[in-house]
Amino acid sequence: MAAVCQLLSWRTCDGVRNTCLAMWLRCGRNMVFLFCLLWITLIVLDADKWQTHDSKLSQEIETPRDSTTVIFASSDAITKRDHLRESELLKDFWTVIADDLNGSFCCNYITDEEEQIVRHISWSCFKTKHATKKNEQPVEPENIKYNWKQFAILVHWFPQTGQQIVVFLNLPEQQWKDIQIPSNSDRKSNPYVWHTAFADQAKEIYNHSVWSMRDLVRDVEKQRDEPNNPAPEFPKLHDIARHISHANENLEVALHTIDSVIQEQRTWRVEYAVDKKKPLWIQNQQRLRFIAKELHSQSTRCRSLSDRMKNEINLAFNLVSQKFGRNAQSDSAMMKTIALVSLIYLPATFVSGLFGMNFFNLSDDNGQQLWIMSDNFWLYWAITIPLTILTVIIWAIWHYSDRITSTARRIRHHDIV
Structure with missing residues (x-):
């Protein structure tokens, strides 16, 4: 597939000149598509020949051609035009365009009075999350940028006429450059070849998403080996874990979407059996399984990233706990020192305080020193002992208040029973 950039110009009915930088895609035998928000230049299959038409995006959606038409569009370009909401092509697909989905798949069969399938409508939707560092600085919450990508495909197929209308929505530029457009014979027999081509590009987007998460986790792991290892920032670690959790969710939904496509293709074979094209169905099914x-491999890697991130969070928590433990041991040693000094000097302090009271007196009597103790010395013990006991009781009540309350509640409950 080759790509050529070209600067296109056109004039509207009021004479205003417009310019758009467009990307032409060449795939296979003169098959060309052009993406542009307002105007599109299509090469559509008409009478077994590819014909070029200049048209508006809204016109192609509202009045599709009797041929194979492929449109690359963005949800912003479509939602700005409210009148497209009721168009036959986008009416059921509008929720995928306007809503925030993590994945979706739908398939509808429209039959005529003879119960013959006249239209087959199907779409699939995927969503990814990409998280990367803004620069080469260490991984920090404010240094991580992330964005969501929601992309989808809509296929309208008319089996009786062979007409096909395919809309690729929000497909990144690199992917719509690389997409492998199904061959003419494949398109005529199996509408799900478009979903396969789309899912093949979605797989690459998911792969890029998972590896962007892996880079963040690896940067966190490398910080452990740095000489001046900074203190762990738990908000940063949990922020990365949140991104990985979203990626796991998206991959799980994507796997279910692919499985739904495989199941619906089997149903379509029953409703629209084409025995001579059986190898094509099998080949497309095997491609979808691949x-x-x-x-599944990317999902397994993403779960591994989640486990690695949990390991980093647990390690950081344990390191912080060990640091707190060492600090507690240091504080405990200091408290032991203070307690020992207090224990050594407490008896002396008590004795000096006791004999320094006015209950004792040392006086001279005829050159002799007399030791006199007051008859009211008992007042000291009468006040000190009850006050000490009261202090201990108050402390015990405060310290064991929860236990006392729970015990009283159990006794009260037992009495009621």
């Missing part, structure tokens, strides 16, 4: 296996 994509599912690739997504």
Whole structure:
């Protein structure tokens, strides 16, 4: 597939000149598509030949051509035009365009009075989250940027006429450059080849998403080996874990979406059996299974990243706990020292305080020193002992208040029973 950039110009009915930088895609035998928000230049299949048409995006959606038409569009370009909400092409697909979904798949069969399928409508939707560092600085919450990508495909197929209308929504530029457009014979027999081509590109987007998460986790792991290892920032670690959790969710939904496509293709074979094209169905089914296996591998890697991130969070928590433990041991040693000094000097302090009271007196009597103790010395003990006991009781009540309350509650409950 080759790509050519070209500067397009056109004039509207009021004479205003417009310019748009567009990307032409060449795939296979002269098959060209052009993406542009307002105007599109299509090369559509008409009478077994590819014909070029200049048209508005809204016109192609409201009045599709009797041929194979492929449109690359963005949800912003469509939602700005409210009148497209009721268009036959986008009416059921509007929730995928306007709403925030993490994945979706739908398939509708429209039949005529003879119960023949006249239209097959299907769409699939995927969503990814990409988280990267803004620069080469250490991983910090404010240094991580992330964005969501929601992309989808809508296929309208008319089996009786062979007409196909395919809308790729929000497909990143690199992916719509690389997409492998199904061959003419494949498109005529199996509408799900479009979903396979789309899922093949979605797989690459998911792969990029998972590896962007891996880079963040690896940067966190490398910080452990730095000489001046900074203190762990738990908000940062949990923020990365949140991104990985979203990626796990998206991959799980994507796997279910691919499985739904495989199941619906089997149903379509029953409703619209084409025996001579059986190898095509089998080949497309195997391709879908391969994509599912690739997504499963990415999902396994993403779960591994989640486990690695949990390990980093637990390690950081244990390191902080060990640091707090060492600080507590240091504080405990200091308190032991203070307690020992207090224990040594407490008896002397008590004795000096006791004999320094006015209950004792040392006087001279004829050159002799007399030791006199007051008859009211008992007042000291009468006040000190009850006050000490009261202090201990108050402390015990405060310290064991929860236990006392729970015991009283159990006794009261037992009496009621």
